[in-house]
Each structure stands twice: as structure tokens, then as C-alpha cells.
Amino acid sequence: MRMLTKSRLSGSVHRLFLTLIFIGCLVVISACRETPTISSDTAGKIKVTTTIGMITDVVGQVGGTHVEVTGLMKAGVDPHLYKASQGDIAKLDKADIIFYNGLHLEGKMIEILENMSKKKITVAVSNNIDRSKLRSGAQMETEFDPHIWFDVRHWIAATESIRDTLIKHDPANAEEYRTNAEAYLNQLKVLHQEVTDKISTLPEQSRILVTAHDAFGYFGDAYGVKVMGLQGISTASEAGTKDVIDLRDYLVENKIKAVFIESSIPRKAIDAVIQGAKEKGHLLIIGGELFSDAMGEAGTQEGTYIGMVRHNVETIVNALN
Known part of the structure; x- marks a missing residue:
């Protein structure tokens, strides 16, 4: 009888031990799922x-x-x-x-x-x-x-x-x-x-930025510039004929002199606007190339965020002045 009791007690302890190990494993697995950790050698980069x-x-x-x-x-x-x-x-x-x-x-x-x-x-x-x-x-x-x-x-x-x-x-x-x-x-x-100071040098009526797609909305809101993009916020859909005609008519009516191309967007649609304005007797020039969704080449001024912003602002101000 004593031997049977000891055997049962030993079995209970063993089962309890296995249960605790199982619970511990679940906790570790759960923690790993919830919080990814850096796997690289802490001595390295x-x-x-x-x-x-x-x-x-x-x-x-x-x-x-x-x-x-x-x-x-x-x-x-x-x-x-x-x-x-x-x-x-x-x-x-x-x-x-x-x-x-x-x-x-x-x-x-x-x-x-x-x-x-x-x-x-x-x-x-x-x-x-x-x-x-x-x-x-x-x-x-x-x-x-x-x-x-x-x-x-x-x-x-x-x-x-x-x-x-x-x-x-x-x-x-x-x-x-x-x-x-x-x-x-x-x-x-x-x-x-x-940026605030440089844009402020432009007369208010000249602060109109026309680009290939509507990427400069935050720039316009922050620094007091009216922004018009031929395409919408995304470039996934191309500008249609009506978009080209509507923008052309606005530029002609308001005697806007310059539009801008973007380094990451094909200029075909902007060229169509320029040609359409020319046929209406209005000369539009390319004010310069802006960096919108991508920076310039590595190793150049425009290849850094700060350099890119400075390039854009200088290009805009020089053209619209």
C-alpha cells in the first residue's frame, strides 16, 4: 500500500513537472510572436x-x-x-x-x-x-x-x-x-x-506650382503655395485627355508661365499640356525638374533629403520669380 501511494505521488509530481514545462514553452512562443527581436550579433551593425x-x-x-x-x-x-x-x-x-x-x-x-x-x-x-x-x-x-x-x-x-x-x-x-x-x-x-523664407519672396499671385502629379500638396499647405497636379496623388492611373485640356485651359486663362517636370514621372503628359497651350497662343516653359517621389543620385546634393528639398525650393522660386 505504501509503495502504491509513493508511485502515485511520483506520477503526480512528474505530470505536474511536464505541465509546467509545457506552459513555459507556450509563454516563450507567445512572447516571440508578439515582439520580434534583433537577431544579429550585438557586436555587429x-x-x-x-x-x-x-x-x-x-x-x-x-x-x-x-x-x-x-x-x-x-x-x-x-x-x-x-x-x-x-x-x-x-x-x-x-x-x-x-x-x-x-x-x-x-x-x-x-x-x-x-x-x-x-x-x-x-x-x-x-x-x-x-x-x-x-x-x-x-x-x-x-x-x-x-x-x-x-x-x-x-x-x-x-x-x-x-x-x-x-x-x-x-x-x-x-x-x-x-x-x-x-x-x-x-x-x-x-x-x-x-523654405518658409524663400517662398515668402514670391508674390502671392505667382505662388502656383503645376507638376506632373499631385505630390506637393503638403508643400503647398505648409508654405502657402497653390499646387496643381496633372495626375492625382498616385501615378497608378494616367492622366486622360480631359485632364490635359482642363489644365491647359486653366494655365492659359490665368497666364501661368511655368510648369515643372518630375524626376520619377514621365513628362509625356506635361509636354501635351505645353503643346496645347502653344496652340492657344500661350507660351509655357519647363521651370525645371523637381524631385517628388524619389531623391537624386547618391553622392549628389539632391541625393539627400535636405539637398533634395533645397533643390526643389530653389528651382521653384527661380522659375516663378
Whole structure:
């Protein structure tokens, strides 16, 4: 009888032990699912993959020597139409952290990014921007306009989001991230004031910016410029004949002298507007090339966010003056 009791007691203890192990495993698995962690060697650089060049630039500025950043979209690439290649997916898969714009800018990559978020730290830099300050994206059948970088104040918020993400997931280098971010944020604040001052030199009646697609809405709202785009917010749908005629008539009636092309958008439709105006006896000139959805070539002034904004503002002011 004693031996039977001891056997039963031993069996109960054994079952309890196995149950505790099972529960512990479930907790660990659950934690891993909820909070992706950086898998790289803490002694090495954090591998970061980004979508658009503007984000790539900021990550390099804030991350400094502690990050190895890879950007998927190069100069002249339209993010609205961009489809990820197998090589891009491999770069995303190898990353410790993924940063993207969000707000459906990378429309054809949404499913890939959602899948990556299940196993990687995947952050939309637009997430922390007050939604009440975002423009409607109704033209592209989305909730918000994704071209947030054209209001420098929104890009300040995006920079803070990148800083906070790096600090959270690499606390060992938090102080350097804070220092780098503070220096870059100060540059952005100076840039915002610089843009405000330069646009203010234009007579109000001359502050009309006509471009290939409606990417400059935030710029117009922030700095007091009327913006007209031949295409809508997204480039996924082409401008029709009516769009060309309507814009041509507006430019002729209001004696607008200059229109602008964009580095990432074909100029065919803008050329049609210029030709149509010419047939009406009105001369339209190309005021210059602006960088809208993509920055310039790496190693150039326009290949950085700040340099791109400065180039755009100088081009606009020189043409409209």
C-alpha cells in the first residue's frame, strides 16, 4: 500500500513537472510572436532595410556607425508602381529592422510588408504623425496622402520615429542615436524656416506650382503655395485627355508661365499640356525638374533629403520669380 501511494505521488509530481514545462514553452512562443527581436550579433551593425530614399537617408543620419542600411528604391524610382523583386525580398528577410513610409505609398508591397511584420521589426515612419494634420488621399482611394516629406515638420516626426525605434531595439547605443538625431533634427528645423523664407519672396499671385502629379500638396499647405497636379496623388492611373485640356485651359486663362517636370514621372503628359497651350497662343516653359517621389543620385546634393528639398525650393522660386 505504501509503495502504491509513493508511485502515485511520483506520477503526480512528474505530470505536474511536464505541465509546467509545457506552459513555459507556450509563454516563450507567445512572447516571440508578439515582439520580434534583433537577431544579429550585438557586436555587429544592425541591418536595416528601407523602401524610399528619403527614409534611407534619415536612418543613415541617425544610426551612424551602428547601422548598415540598404535602400530598395533608388533615384528616379516611382514608389507607387514599385514591385519588389526576389532580391528585394531577400534584403527584407535579412534585415533586423524594416522602415517604410506607410499610408499606402508602397502600394504594391503592402502584402510583403505585412508578412515581414510577423517576424521582423517593421515600422511605418508615418505612424506617429497626428492624423488630423494629414491630407486626404481620396484621389488614390486611400485615407491619407502619403507624400508627408514635403512638409518638413512631418519629416521631423518621421525622424523621431526612426530614432525611437533604434533606441528601443538597440539600447546599448541609445546615447549616440539621441545625439545624432538631435543634430539632424536641428538641421531640419533650420530647413523648414529656410523654405518658409524663400517662398515668402514670391508674390502671392505667382505662388502656383503645376507638376506632373499631385505630390506637393503638403508643400503647398505648409508654405502657402497653390499646387496643381496633372495626375492625382498616385501615378497608378494616367492622366486622360480631359485632364490635359482642363489644365491647359486653366494655365492659359490665368497666364501661368511655368510648369515643372518630375524626376520619377514621365513628362509625356506635361509636354501635351505645353503643346496645347502653344496652340492657344500661350507660351509655357519647363521651370525645371523637381524631385517628388524619389531623391537624386547618391553622392549628389539632391541625393539627400535636405539637398533634395533645397533643390526643389530653389528651382521653384527661380522659375516663378
